[in-house]
Each structure stands twice: as C-alpha cells, then as structure tokens.
Amino acid sequence: MLAISKREFIESFKGIKPIIIIAIFLITAYYSGKFSDLLLSANIDFTAEELEGIHTIAISGLLIIFGMLFVMGLSHDTMNREMHERTIRFLVTRTSRSAIIIGKFLGIWFFWIVCLVTSFMVISIFVHKFDMITLFQATSLVAYYLALTILLSVLIPKPGFTMFLSIVLGIAFPIFNSWTVFTSNPWVSWMKYLLPFYYINDRNFYFVGILLLVGVILFIAIAIFNRREC
Template identity: 70%
Template structure:
C-alpha cells in the first residue's frame, strides 16, 4: 500500500497539468495578503470571525469552486488507466485490492494536502498567523474530491469518459452543491447531507463529517473493485 501511495503521490507532481495547478495555488497564496487588504479597505461589514479567516479566502474559494475540477483533472484515470492498460495485473497479483484503492486514494489526498499546506505556509509568512481550522476544512474537501475521483475511476472503465466527466463535474458539482445548501425545496434539500458544503458552513468540527463521507466513497470503491475483473 505504501509503495502504491508513494508512487501516486510522486506521479501527481509530474506533468504539465500538475505544474499549472500547483502554480495557481501558490500564486493565490502569495497574493492572499494583498487581496485580503483590498477587501478590508472596501468598507464591507465583515464579522470578527470573517476577518479572522479573510487571509485564506482565496485558497478556500479555489478549493471549493475549482477543487473538483483540479482533483478530477489530475487523477480521473488513477484506476481505470491501469485497468485499461492492464498494468493493474502487476498490482493485483502482488497485493490486496483494498491496498491498491487505499494506496491510490492516500497518494492523491497527500498530494492535495501538500499543495494546501504549502499555500497556507506561504500565507502565514505574510500574515504571521497560521489558520489550522481552515487548512483542515480545505483538506477535508480535497479528501472528499479525491475519494469521489477514485470511486468514479473504479466504476467507469474508460479513461476517456472520466476525463469528460472531470470537466462536467468540475463545473457542475460546486454549482449544484451550493444550490443544495441554499434551496428550501424539501424534495432535494436532503441531498446536502451527502455533499460537503453543508458541513463547511458550520464553524465547529462538522467538517469532520466530510472525511467520513470520503471514507464511505472509498469503501464503496473497494467493494466495487473487489468484484471487478482486471
């Protein structure tokens, strides 16, 4: 599992797409202080809690509204590419299918945690403060997206289709999730409980539920993968 996790983590850094995504995060972090100062100078009536986290608003916005697009864009084919090219046979004959899924998931999640951590470290250099809660909230989102990406990569055998889906879901997911949080329609509002934004709205430890949802997705992915012919 560790070997698969390590490889997935390192592979996530390779390639043009990864460099672009990392650059977006680091640049956003670099200009966060300037952006926060600009917002504060606009005479907007921020609450004291909002003022506390305003430095991280750029990164939070990025991960909330583009997180799905970025995570799926980079890792949509983490399992189905290996199945398609039959390299997965080297793995399933050596280790358990659970180890493969968990290893892949941890590798992707660690990559995003590293990106977020680097961004928050850059922000902290400028604002002399480190917001652990927002870091963990952002990480919970990244972990949720990573788990969903792994699940889709197990369920959908064609890498071409998951690539298409990464664009569609990347755009539709935050819009739909945002609407779910705000809607009063009882027929669909219950869905907000299986989407992450609802839990991030709370300032307490509710974001931990997002990690739980991610664990459920990974468990489903493992069950599906165990039945899958490689």
C-alpha cells in the same frame, strides 16, 4: 499499500504540476487580501476572524468553485488507466484490491496536502498566523473530491470518458452542491448531508463529517472493484 501510496505520491510531483498548483493558491491568497477592502465596500459581511484569515479562506473558496475540476482533471484515470492498460493485473497479484484503492487515495491526497500546507505556510509568514481550521477544511474537501474521483474511475472503464466527465462534473458539482445547501426545497435539501459544502459552511470541526463521507465512498469503490474482473 505503502508502496502504491509512495508511487502515486512521487508520480504526482513529477513535472511542474505542484508548482502550478501552489502558485495558483498563492496568487488567489494574494489577490484576496489585496481586494479585501473592495469586498467590504460591497457590503459583504465578514467577521473579524474571517477578515484576519481571508487569504486562506480564499483558497477554500477556490477549492469550492474549482476543486472538483482540479482534482478530477488530474486524477480521473487513476484506476481505469491501470485497468485499460492491464497493469492492474500486476498489482492484484501482489496486494489486495482494497490496498490498491486506499494506497492510490492516500498517495494522491498527501500530494494535495503538501501543496496546501506549503501554501498555508508561505501565507503564514506574511500574515503571522497559521489557519489550521481552514487547512483542515480544505484538505477534507480535497479528500471528498478525490474519493469521488476514484469511485468514478472504478465505475467507468474508459479514461477518455472520465476525462470528459471530469469537466462536466467540475462545472456542475459546485453549482448543485451550493443549491442543496441554500435551497428550502425539502426534496433537494436533504442531499446536502451527502455533499461536502454543508460541513464547511462555518469555521468549526464539522469537516469531520466530510471524512466520514470519504470513508463511505471509498468503501463503495472497494466493493465495486472487488467484483470487477481485471
């Protein structure tokens, strides 16, 4: 499992991908601070704590809107590519199937954690504060996106289809998730407990609920993968 995690982690850092991701985070943080006065003039209510951490909160906002698109776009074929190219047979002869799933998840998740921590550290240099709660919320949100991505990659054998699906879900997911949080329709609102936005609606430790959901999603992915012929 550790070898798989290490491989996925290193592969994720090849090229300019991490530089682009960190740059996007920092640009978002910069302009959120620059236009914070504009947000206040628009009568958007912010607490003093939120105003103080608006740079890092903006990164969470970016992940809420585009996070699924980013994560699925980069990792949509993390499992089905291996199955399509038959390289998965090499892995299953050397380790358990659950170790493959968990190893891939941890390797890619650590990549995102490094990108987020780096961004938050750079921001903290200028604002003189490290926003730990928002960092935990952001990393747990990425974990949910990634677990769902791995599940879909196990379910759908064709990488080309998951690439198309990543675009569709990347656009539809934040809209649907926001609807479940704010709607009063009882037939829909119960689904907010299965989706991540409800758990990061406030600055608290509810993000732990997201990690529990991640565990459930990975458990389902492992159960399906164990039944699949490679």
